Amino acid sequence: MLTLEIVSDIVCPWCYIGTRRLAAALALIRQDQPGFQLRLHWRPFFLNPDTPPEGEPYLPFLISKFGSREKVEEIFERVRAAGRPYGLDYAFEKIALRANTLKAHRLLHWAQAQGNADALVERLFQAQFQRGEHVGDMSLLVSIAGECGYDAKAVADYLASDADAAAVREEEAAIRAQGISMVPTFILPGGQIIVGAEDPGVLAAGIRQALP
Numbered sequence: 001m002l003t004l005e006i007v008s009d010i011v012c013p014w015c016y017i018g019t020r021r022l023a024a025a026l027a028l029i030r031q032d033q034p035g036f037q038l039r040l041h042w043r044p045f046f047l048n049p050d051t052p053p054e055g056e057p058y059l060p061f062l063i064s065k066f067g068s069r070e071k072v073e074e075i076f077e078r079v080r081a082a083g084r085p086y087g088l089d090y091a092f093e094k095i096a097l098r099a100n101t102l103k104a105h106r107l108l109h110w111a112q113a114q115g116n117a118d119a120l121v122e123r124l125f126q127a128q129f130q131r132g133e134h135v136g137d138m139s140l141l142v143s144i145a146g147e148c149g150y151d152a153k154a155v156a157d158y159l160a161s162d163a164d165a166a167a168v169r170e171e172e173a174a175i176r177a178q179g180i181s182m183v184p185t186f187i188l189p190g191g192q193i194i195v196g197a198e199d200p201g202v203l204a205a206g207i208r209q210a211l212p
Helices: 014-031 060-068 067-084 102-114 118-129 138-148 152-160 165-179 200-210
Strands: 002-008 038-044 185-187 193-195
Touching: 002 014, 002 200, 014 067, 038 102, 038 118, 038 165, 060 067, 060 152, 060 200, 067 102, 102 118, 102 138, 102 152, 118 138, 138 152
Parallel strands: 002 038
Antiparallel strands: 002 185, 185 193
């Protein structure tokens, strides 16, 4: 089974689109290889590494970053337009806080040590972009983990500690040291890299090239 590494951040709207375009790419591959299987390994990236631990107001930050409310709305609409063909409905208006995602990445680190974390990743993206939930909040992360079948008490104890915080930060720094500065980035066996939420055809071609 092939392993595809995905460098992403839960607060990156294009990373969510990337999951859908990847699913479409896999459907293309399975048209002629019905039994093809792919294991996903999620790797951390801090889109906004300066975000305070408690978060900060979302829209004011974006207006400051991009220069005007109008520019921000243009960006929102561009993302919405890209997501619609894949059934994604972005509710940016529900997002109150720009979240610090260290705890979310730690949760994914913990979950992947136990097995497949794809359902957890999907639920975290839903929380951020469709429900407007604060994905930096520990109690929310515990609740989401419970919904996804994990032991909520174990998750609460883990997130209340500093376990794996240094390891996640070090992994993110190592990813940047490789020259990766945009997400999503897909890393295929052999080191081939596809940067961005590329068209399904591009992703499918890259995966096919990595097949033995």
